[in-house]
Amino acid sequence: MDTLTSETVAPHPRRWWALGALVASMLTLGFDMTILNVALPTMAADLGATTGEQQWMADAYIVVFAALMLPAGLLGDRFGRRRMLVAGLGVFLAGSALGAFAGDVPWVIAARALMGVGGALVTPLALSVLPSLFPPEERTKAVGIVSAGSTLGLPLGPILGGWLLDHFWWGSVFLINVPMAALGIAACVLLLPETRDPSSPRVDTLSTALTAAGLGTLIYAIIEAPARGWSDPLVLALFAASAVLIAALVVRERRVARPMLDMGLLAHRGFLFNTLAATLVMFVLSGLMFVLPPYLQAVLGHDALGTGVRLLPLMAGLIVAARAAQPVVDRFGARAAVSAGLVVMAFAAFLGSRTTVETGYGFTALWLVFVGVGFGFSVVPAMAGALTTLPADRAGSGSGLLMTLRQVGGAIGVALLGSLLAGAFRDRLDVTGLPADAAGTAGDSVVAAHLIAEKAGSAQLAASANGAYVHGMTLVLLVCGAAALVAALLAAAFLPAAQAGRDAESADDDMAAPTADARQ
Known part of the structure; x- marks a missing residue:
């Protein structure tokens, strides 16, 4: 061979x-x-x-x-x-x-x-x-x-x-x-x-261990915080430990001759702010994809197949953006496309925050289309812009750092926004009259609350669960909208007006890995 x-x-x-x-x-x-x-x-x-x-x-x-x-x-x-x-x-x-x-x-x-x-x-x-x-x-x-x-x-x-x-x-x-x-x-x-x-560089076992331990500890702290309290000693200790581990990773990667995570790339303004934009987009999208299926299934009452079909407007918006994004970039530049895409995502999230228990699916389909359009207009131009600001000999390390930070954004989005949802749902749910065990189980999730309501024959508990979940989802969407708006302002203020870099063919090659990653 x-x-x-x-x-x-x-x-x-x-x-x-x-x-x-x-x-x-x-x-x-x-x-x-x-x-x-x-x-x-x-x-x-x-x-x-x-x-x-x-x-x-x-x-x-x-x-x-x-x-x-x-x-x-x-x-x-x-x-x-x-x-x-x-x-x-x-x-x-x-x-x-x-x-x-x-x-x-x-x-x-x-x-x-x-x-x-x-x-x-x-x-x-x-x-x-x-x-x-x-x-x-x-x-x-x-x-x-x-x-x-x-x-x-x-x-x-x-x-x-x-x-x-x-x-x-x-x-x-x-x-x-x-x-x-x-x-x-x-x-x-x-x-x-x-x-x-x-x-290629050797695999750095210590850096890999620091990355896994630092991320895992941070995610664990965020997920545990709503139940234990943000000031709980264990939660504070976990946050402190994650900060120490991630700081140790940064220090080590800056000292080794051939780092796996080339932190020096963040000194390039175009790379830094494009990467930040792409990471915040994944933060928003991952959080949305976590909170939507329970709403469609538990609150609106659709089965699993119906829930899957009802997520398709997001893909429809993404298809529209895939066709329209490149002409926009060619005409107005990547900064305008990324900023506009993030503004559309912010609009979609703020629009979705107007959802009530009685709203119905049609309204959800509408703002899901806007989410897909905003995602498509922002994430791929941001990744392309991040890599085309770098010298050709650092494109590989830049792709790796970009992909890693985007995955971190998605993980933190699920953890942080899921924790916000869990805390809001538990605080708003009315479990009056339920035994302590049943009340605790009902507070675990909207699905658990509906199961308890069905066993107890309590329409009031089911209605309260729906209202509490929609309230939590509203808070999540407001945070998503704010994050997208902040990212849009940062993109408009700090992204280079014109991307200096390699020719289009070379840029397409460097986009290979992160483009596929964006679609996972």
Whole structure:
């Protein structure tokens, strides 16, 4: 078997078949993210999961993914990208099988964390092999096809997940990954040539450990704070520990000769503020995708399939933006596109905050379209702008830092906004007349409150749960709107008016990895 270096650009005879293997890999990951959002209310009912436990089901994947993505990419560069891709899909398959047959919440969280390990291996490597397979004139097309594979999972995930939940048990949303990952493994083994870059930096075990420990401690503190109180000694200790760990990471990365996370990139104004904009966009979007499915299922009363279908207006808005964003960037510049997209997201969130228990789905569909439009106009130009401000020899490290910070934004969005929702729901819920145990269970989540209301035959409790959840969702949307508006003002004030950098073809190559990541 011939081993190609990362500099090889001659056309590979099996390159289009190999591209099919990469698409299968990315489609598997694309399904998983949106399937889980639809499944969380059902899992909460069947497993008795609190809102905090649901947050961990979502965040366990993201925290591990963010912590391991950079070292996983380096492992592939040094030891073979196909080998690590196959290993990543195998780990993802094992995590999915564990999740499918998990009997309680801790095992589901463990399965999600294991899937995060696999996802961290697959995501950067699926795109890093493209320069070795395709010459420059074909590379942009190849990047678009792989990115489309991941994108396709977003709208199909909720629908597939909803159908599975309507016909099978909740574990089926994990089990569906098993044959898809197996197909990806077979395709990679049979079709994908081995490539590597032995000159890449070594994996820094200490930096990886500091990243995982710092992020995990921060997320744990945010999730525990509503139940324990923000001034609780344990919560304060966790915040302090996370600050120390992250500070230690920054200090170490600034001192090593070849850092995994090149903090010096943040000295570039264009990179810093574009990255901040993209991170805040993921903060907003991740929080919204966490709070919406319980509203559609528990408050509006739709089944799992109906919930998945009703998330599609978000994708419709994203499709519109995908077509319109580039002409806007060409005409008015990336700063205008990013700022306008963030303003649209802020408008959508503020509009959504007007939701009441009696509003109905039509109003939700309206502001979801605006969310998709705002997301599409802001995130891709922001990522492109971040990378095109950097010298060509730092594009790789810039992509890694950008991808990592975006994942951190998503994890903190789920943790912080989910915690805000949990606290507001618990404070507003009227549990008068319920036994202490039942009252405590009802306060865990809107799904649990409806189950208690059904057992007790209490229409009053069900109505109170709906009102309390909508109140919490309103607060979340107001915070999302404020965050998007602040990001828009920062973008308008500090982003460079014109992006200086490499030619369009080179920029397209550098956008490969973060573009696919944006669609997960």
